[in-house]
Amino acid sequence: MASKLNDSLLNEALANFGRLAVAGACRSEEDLRAAMQGGGFRLLQGLSFNVGTDVSKAQQDVIDRCVRLLGPRLGAEKDVENLLWGTLANEMLQGEFSESSFSASFKRDLTSNAEVVRRVIAPNYLFRLEPDVTELAVGPIIVRRGSAIISEVETWNNNSKWRMVPADGEPGLAVVNGLPEIAVTTFCFDVSVQAAQQNADEEAFWLIDVAASLLRLSVPDWQSFAPAIGQIEATAVVPPRGSTGTVKIVETNVQAGGWQLPGFYMVGLAQAAPITDPEFQQRAQQVLNPKAGSIGERAAQALGWLTRGRQSVERAQRLLFFFTAIEALLSSDDKNAPVIQTIARHAGVIWTNDVSDRAKLADAIKKLYAARSALVHAGSRQVSRSEADSIQYFSEGLAFRILKETDLSAPYKDLVADLSAASHGLPWEPQHAATTP
Structure with a gap:
């Protein structure tokens, strides 16, 4: 340093x-x-x-x-x-x-x-632990109960000038009866992050978002609370709102009310088992603390944007974030290569070995990319719900395949070479394949 x-x-x-x-x-x-x-x-x-x-x-x-x-x-x-x-x-x-x-x-x-490694204790509205799960660790991120953090703090906080308490409402710092109190939520994120003081929260929140998509795509049996394609996911550190609070009026007809909480992830023993597996933890490290220039580094960038996409309400914003994730996974460092043609061909290779199906998928992504281009270059918000949902489906599917099939510690340039070679009609057989299925 x-x-x-x-x-x-x-x-x-x-x-x-x-x-x-x-x-x-x-x-x-x-x-x-x-x-x-x-x-x-x-x-x-x-x-x-x-x-x-x-x-x-x-x-x-x-x-x-x-x-x-x-x-x-x-x-x-x-x-x-x-x-x-x-x-x-x-x-x-x-x-x-x-x-x-x-x-x-x-x-x-x-x-x-x-060089300081800072612990960021953040509210957690995205992952909830069932009673038989104490905590959940994914690389530098631990999903913990607020009560456990309070108990830990009490073992070393000999300063009677402040205390940590369970949140009764909004978490954070407040002065109660002249004594500063730090209120924490029922479930918290405990994140170790190396970042400047000013940037620590932002970097911790990004790591949480990367881990959220990694867990979503790695655990096979999330319960019904988890958001499906097109459904809004709870923002990890912001309290969820079930209603926009709006009233819609057409002449004398009034529509108000309606309640739908954003999706979240309930972690029981069945969900915790694959996460605590040592092989998964090793791959999590390759994503959350990746080598420079590795597949894991690109995967981490994609996973973070996938989470931002799922947590966005606006259709156009969802489409933009999901396409950003695809570009993070599949864009080449070759500045002379046409972006969308490269992305579409490589996406088809990852998706299937059937040449005709590859062509169909590539065409579908190209059509969706036209909406993305109109949004980025002209500010057009003409994005349908089905378009936003389709690109979410493709982007999460492509990320899943990369996580499942490749050695995340391998050089990203080798993945690009593999995809380029296979795009001429050959099966995709990564030269750096994942060691476990």
Whole structure:
């Protein structure tokens, strides 16, 4: 991680920011008044700064370079900004300011911040555990009972200034009788994620969405509560709503009411058995912590968008997310290859070895892609419910086949080569096949 920050452009940006920010430090009441009147005033650790246009630009140069080097998951803009100014203030309070010491301290602290593995405890409205299932682990994600998390916290929380309690309504932080209380839901997600503080929730929610589709496609006998094709799935961390609350009026006829809860997944012993199998857990790791450039990396991207599609109410949005999942699975890195022709041919190869059926499936996907193109390029929402449902069926079926038939740790480029070769009428026989059926 630290090696990523050994960058000449970052060194130049840090040196420039340090010089300008130190020069802008307020050393008199007159400096302070000028800073406050100028609108670029910053105060931290007893030090005041006049943050003019030049300092703001130098600050942004450092932030942009850090995010470029670390990536958007580890390099969150606000985290970098706060750390930049905090390090500057600490260095100035040590005595004579040193550009080299400031640069080294900032890089060290930024590396430490990026390498932290954070536990994100999130509400869970998507998976419910039957009484005979204690918890469910899928890679870095654990579906747990809120009561178990409360009990765990009580073993190490010796701070009487706050406590964790079961949620009676909305979860989150509230002050009750002068005491901060953190309320957690009946079922929770406990996610370990390596991400910047600012991005931790977003990255944890994405991992949850990836795991949700992985579980949906891996467990053969979900109960009737699970959403079928076309039905809305509960958003993992947002309380479900069974009604839109609307009233529809045509002349004097009024229609109101109606109640339908989004689908969710009930986990009993029958559902937990295949998930706890060591072979499944190994494949889950290949998806949730994939090698760069692997089939598992592409599968993870597709699975996350599948979940976003199932949880969307809008027909056009569902179609867009499901097509995004297909493109994640099947698009080639070859910029000269026509996108839809490649996707349609490869989808047919994965779906069946019957050449005539391959052609029919490819034609169906091409027709659906026309609706996707009109949406993306012209903003057209002319997407029917059947079109959205059809592409969900295809996208989930293709993801299922990839998960079932391939070694997810293998290079994605080899999968593309296999599909390309088989698209000329040959059976699809992955050179990196899954070790288990």
